[in-house]
Amino acid sequence: MEDPVQAAAYAGADFSEPNQLFIQQFQQHLWPLPETGNLIDLGCGPGDIIVSLAPRLPGYKLVGVDGSEPMLRYAADRTGPPLAQRVRWVNAQLPALGNANGHYQAVISNSLLHHLHRPSTLWNAIRELMAPNGAYFVMDLLRPHSEAQAAAIVTEYAGDEPELLRRDFYHSLLAAYRPREIRAQLAAASLPGQVRIVSDRHLIIYGRGG
DSSP: OOOHHHHHHHHHSOOHHHHHHHHHHHHHHHOSOOSSEEEEEETOTTSHHHHHHGGGOTTEEEEEEESOHHHHHHHHHTOOTTGGGTEEEEEOOTTOOOSOTTOEEEEEEESOGGGOSOTHHHHHHHHHHEEEEEEEEEEEEBOOSSHHHHHHHHHHHHTTSOHHHHHHHHHHHHHOBOHHHHHHHHHHTTOOOEEEEOSSSEEEEEEEOO
């Protein structure tokens, strides 16, 4: 998402409902985390999830990673003091994240999986980044059973959004996975985890190390 126009459209869109679902499900399935530690958000976009989680994790340092510089500029703009002392934004693409293996008590990702040409890129990164006592939590789109169903979902949830967002949402739905496919991905990556459908268009994947 290097196009500033596209980044602006996403940064200005209302993702409050899915973001709230992410936070709710994360807390429901993996709370409590250790009182202190490190958290990394893979594909953080404009930083909404980290900004929302930071007050709930006062003992944590948080890192947001995204391949889009324009998106990270929006994230930085949303990080005022004293949050800026605990949050770092990194422009990088998986799997090139430097020497941070085994460093994170929590690895999270929201709506990145369906963008990757190789889903193993995400699962391998999670396995390598997660501390031995750590946990991971991923939320992504759920592929509908048909193109007609995908179009109906776009109309219901993004009917008032710009055409750019509606088109991207439609193609993202068709590029997403079903639970059985994700379970096979986890098995191939030797990453234990649970897969659950949590809405008509979202699923979650989560697990713990050790």
